[in-house]
Amino acid sequence: MTAWLGIILLVIAAIILMLRADGGTIGGLEQGEFAGIMTGIALLIFIGGGTLMSYRGQGSRMIKDIAIWLAITLALVTVYSFRFEFETVARRVAGELMPGLVNSSTRNGNGESVVEIPRRLNGHYVTRVRVNGAPIEMMVDTGASGVVLTPQDAQKAGIDISSLSYSVPVSTANGQAMVAMARLQAISIGDISAKNMLAHIARPGALSQSLLGMSFLSRLRSYEVKNGVLILRR
Numbered sequence: 001m002t003a004w005l006g007i008i009l010l011v012i013a014a015i016i017l018m019l020r021a022d023g024g025t026i027g028g029l030e031q032g033e034f035a036g037i038m039t040g041i042a043l044l045i046f047i048g049g050g051t052l053m054s055y056r057g058q059g060s061r062m063i064k065d066i067a068i069w070l071a072i073t074l075a076l077v078t079v080y081s082f083r084f085e086f087e088t089v090a091r092r093v094a095g096e097l098m099p100g101l102v103n104s105s106t107r108n109g110n111g112e113s114v115v116e117i118p119r120r121l122n123g124h125y126v127t128r129v130r131v132n133g134a135p136i137e138m139m140v141d142t143g144a145s146g147v148v149l150t151p152q153d154a155q156k157a158g159i160d161i162s163s164l165s166y167s168v169p170v171s172t173a174n175g176q177a178m179v180a181m182a183r184l185q186a187i188s189i190g191d192i193s194a195k196n197m198l199a200h201i202a203r204p205g206a207l208s209q210s211l212l213g214m215s216f217l218s219r220l221r222s223y224e225v226k227n228g229v230l231i232l233r234r
Helices: 001-020 031-054 059-081 083-095 151-156
Strands: 103-105 114-118 125-130 134-141 147-149 168-171 176-187 194-201 210-212 224-228 228-234
Touching: 125 210, 134 151, 147 151, 147 176, 151 194
Parallel strands: 134 210, 147 194
Antiparallel strands: 103 114, 114 228, 125 134, 125 176, 147 210, 168 176, 176 194, 224 228
């Protein structure tokens, strides 16, 4: 029966359009708009009627299915409404699971190289840095005055640690410490790089992770934290 109602509605709409072939409006609507609306109503009657027929005698099942679809729709709307918050959480989880993850774009609208580093769940910004071409995991630390490498990472970068002299005093959060000095050919993160930099080499066992400090950050055009992401620009 519903199928016939839809067909009848389409026939009536076609007759009206033929009678108004002069290009005028129908009920304040352009003829194309009128035809689209009538077709939509006919399809709604056809599909809706068929759906209702399938639930004949199963009212409780129909109510259950409607509730499920309403819940799915509400969930999708909620996810879309909080998409930016979910993106922040996803970045943090990705930063924890893949600490070397770096999202970089070659240039932004201002012609800057941009690198984004997601914050890990422990609150630190850890990323994979290339030191003299060697991949090394480092923590970005604005409290460190320079680049500080562990002996293991310094060795990865091609520095002969057997010839180092730990004779340079530096101030740390734990007090005074003695470090060695070495010159690095290049440090790069994504599309951002700096050349000919001095680095501190920590004594064995004094540092658990290499630090990327202000001597590198000061060479950038800018850096900021936004929505849990450290953004470097140069």
